[in-house]
Amino acid sequence: MGRSPCCSKVGLRRGPWSTKEDSLLANFIQQNGEGQWRSLPKKAGLLRCGKSCRLRWMNYLRPGIKRGNISEDEEDLIVRLHGLLGNRWSLIAGRLPGRTDNEIKNYWNTHLLKKLNAAAAPHKDLPNLAPNPKRSKKTKQSNATPPPPPPAKEAEAASAPMIKVCVPKAIRVSPSFSRSSSYDSLASGASNSDSGSGSGSAPEKAAEKLAFMPVAWPSIFELDEGDYGVCGADDYFLNGGYILPVLNHSDSISSDVNMLEKVYDEYLQLL
DNA sequence: AAGTGATCCAACCGCTGGCTA
DNA sequence: TTAGCCAGCGGTTGGATCACT
Structure with a gap:
């Protein structure tokens, strides 16, 4: 029950993120904080679904992320x-x-x-x-x-x-x-x-x-x-x-x- | 140098449970 | 109580890259 479609998938970008999109997302979150993922793309001027934004932020853009070189x-x-x-x-x-x-x-x-x-x-x-x-x-x-x-x-x-x-x-x-x-x-x-x-x-x-x-x-x-x-x-x-x-x-x-x-x-x- | 297959990983997908009206 | 929205989770996919022949 209650499962909403992730995104309309109409007119939304998919696939790898561009540096511009990254900076848009990062800047927006730095100014407004995390959360409200569903409405975030629109506010940030991104043609992405909120889920995609959240994933990008959590797995890539978030401060403190360590990448590679797992000891x-x-x-x-x-x-x-x-x-x-x-x-x-x-x-x-x-x-x-x-x-x-x-x-x-x-x-x-x-x-x-x-x-x-x-x-x-x-x-x-x-x-x-x-x-x-x-x-x-x-x-x-x-x-x-x-x-x-x-x-x-x-x-x-x-x-x-x-x-x-x-x-x-x-x-x-x-x-x-x-x-x-x-x-x-x-x-x-x-x-x-x-x-x-x-x-x-x-x-x-x-x-x-x-x-x-x-x-x-x-x-x-x-x-x-x-x-x-x-x-x-x-x-x-x-x-x-x-x-x-x-x-x-x-x-x-x-x-x-x-x-x-x-x-x-x-x-x-x-x- | 070109072709082919293997590998990696970013991103997507679908499901779940919490919250709220 | 029910239904809808939302965020978060684990599983899976597919494009890019690498290694080998």
């Missing part, structure tokens, strides 16, 4: 979180500041599945994880993608115990810490639990729980004053009154070798 630490975290959360890309992205769900999803589908498949190759009893066999051959490294891991790490990955990947049914994550959370409901013990209708596996319930779990970011990302990031104050995500610090690029990620373990443990303990 090994980030990669490791993605793999681990995916093992816990499944294809909840937005939740995973919420743990990787500056990364978008789209980027993580793409990275998973193009890079990580291959790696995991390679690692799973000796384990013939394990299902093939590749979404599309046609898309799983050689590895190409563009300048926007990280260099291939050293052979030693590959071998290590291959010999490492296979990571169990649970793939619960994708559900929409209710407004949570990752985007526009309100922890009030959590504090009061209430949960809107839209997915509560679902019976839910343990990982799914844990993920559901995580969606409302306030995270002790400062304890995880212990920032120095100089770590406030690429864009200074912009490197804070405002989340329902909570300010979550954003890491200063990969430097901060690699600066604390225990950080990923902490994050992972935190999730694990919720299962």
Whole structure:
């Protein structure tokens, strides 16, 4: 019910964005803020549907977006979180500041599945994880993608115990810490639990729980004053009154070798 | 140099749930 | 209670680019 057509598709542009469109969108949002996506294109003078504008902003134009060069630490975290959360890309992205769900999803589908498949190759009893066999051959490294891991790490990955990947049914994550959370409901013990209708596996319930779990970011990302990031104050995500610090690029990620373990443990303990 | 196939990723699509009248 | 609007999510597609022959 209630599903509106995304856009009239009449007279609206589609496909790649031009730099002019980008600047129009960015300028408009800088002046007027995010939101009102449906009416935004008209106000901003764009011949795009609101959905397209939102996607462009979220995945490309938003300040603080990191592009390419996903570090090994980030990669490791993605793999681990995916093992816990499944294809909840937005939740995973919420743990990787500056990364978008789209980027993580793409990275998973193009890079990580291959790696995991390679690692799973000796384990013939394990299902093939590749979404599309046609898309799983050689590895190409563009300048926007990280260099291939050293052979030693590959071998290590291959010999490492296979990571169990649970793939619960994708559900929409209710407004949570990752985007526009309100922890009030959590504090009061209430949960809107839209997915509560679902019976839910343990990982799914844990993920559901995580969606409302306030995270002790400062304890995880212990920032120095100089770590406030690429864009200074912009490197804070405002989340329902909570300010979550954003890491200063990969430097901060690699600066604390225990950080990923902490994050992972935190999730694990919720299962 | 040209042709072909593989790969990547930006963008699109359809669905879901929250909110409101 | 119902219906419509909206924003957000995950899955999928297709054009651009790269690598190989």
